[in-house]
Amino acid sequence: MPTRTERAALAQLEHHRRHRLARALAVPHDGVVTLRMLRRSGLSRGQILVEIERGAWRKLGVHTVQVDDLGPKAPWWCALWESGASAVLDGATSLEAAGLTGWTEPQLHVSVRNGGIVRDLEGVRHHRLRDIGPSVRQGLRRTRPEVAVVRAAQWATSDRAAATLVAMTVQQRLVGVEALLERWESVGYSARRQVLDEVIRDVCDGAHSLNELDFATACRERGIPEPTRQVLRTGPKGQVYLDVFWGEFGVHVEIHGTQHYQGTAVIDDALRVNDLGLRDRDLISLQIPVLGLRTQPEPFFRQIRQALDEGARRAGRAPRPPAA
Template structure:
């Protein structure tokens, strides 16, 4: 039944965008809904806003879990079409961060988002490894410019900006939720192997054990399974020092370094008596009034620094000079510390 003259039909104009509502008169003229003279919000803007809200809502959950990023597949599994995802990217609301990764709430992946991006972009079965895996396991106070991942040896390696891809003989992924990563003990060993310097290698291992990210027994076990590696001599000594927790190891090594340097051999574990009872000095030269304290990894745990400070103060009150040498210092900067020992043996004012 046709419209009577003067009636107004509200509908969609032929060929117009599907969400743009028009009021069409019998004469073919368009009139805003609500009648002439009234301005109303276009239907297109309302529907567009609703669709944007829907897309943002569907993407929010994955983005929160993954540090602000998601993949095309994850977003499609949430109910978004590829066309909808492209629309968000083209309008600048979302950002492409690689072949697979999309920044939903971030324009640059950092922290947890950078880890997820790295494993997604590196290829199938990629896992965080080295120091990046340690950071994901809880390592703090370490800065790394790249994210380290490992992939199976036969995998094709993709060049990913900001990501260093390794292909070790074996990987040992952790069977837990969260970003895929290697087990801490294996990751610590590989982090030391991939470090840019001996000093960095020793520091990574010491921090991982001291912060409880890696158990000493687990680190020893992982190292025992390594067949060939660079830094074998250094890492043998460093891992032993960190995990054994025996000061005597450092003292014996220090005595050997003194002999090679041509310095007099010291007396080890000299007994002194102070107000709090007996005090043992690690290394002592009575003829020079020089005491050297070898600090093993255990010196930095719990109340050990308090006891060390009290012992050092007792020595100082007795008129002797005390030098402190971290056992790892004997591994990475022995000459610098021995220079200080030699200077301390020189008579004052000479």
């Protein structure tokens, strides 16, 4: 019969064996495994329970066990395993899993088939859908980027966030413009139909979709004089922008196409730069991201009005009335 020392040594060896085995299983999943994986590897329920009760491993749900340090993908695996076999990452979470950078989503988005029984999970928003749509089934199950970006834009908390997600996804080349347009055209109802129609067209076609008549009409609707000259140009690196001039007031507005659009900060940056530009002693020059005009137009049109008033003051005259 083994001595106490020998039994302790054997127990220690068994402990190390279990942990080596569990960690090897967890490597592809950033520190987590399922109970089924552990059982299939040869561990008994009792052996698994011992490690959990000792605090060496930690249950994260009905199916998921943490057996090593958690990596950034661990919450995604946990959300999928706890949501059932039909579950897929969707929306912004699917885009992050596909490689989207520069975006932080407060919730994990998981889609499941409508009618399925799914437990509520902290930090996870479940979307029950009749048709989950095309998805990637190997590794982290997730909807394809063209599906995910359209849903992410519809589930976003604001029009600005929706525009940001669409622009960043295209710019980071996670989805092609043809696939995005085809998917958007297949969507029936959307609470953001108008704004997303405009944003997706802007992102896929550059500033060409914001033509002279669009901008002149927007000015006229707000009582702002129409520009005296507008020119659509292409920059040295394919950067498309629309130059707008009010020559008699010394005001120039440069409207940047979506090639300039990098994350949510660009709108705030433009507003801040414009505030500085309004204090210029010569030409007053403003810059406006085209998606800012789509999702947050009023602050920019207020700055245009302020620039025209300031230009008129410097020239010793009041701004002309808007065109009829």
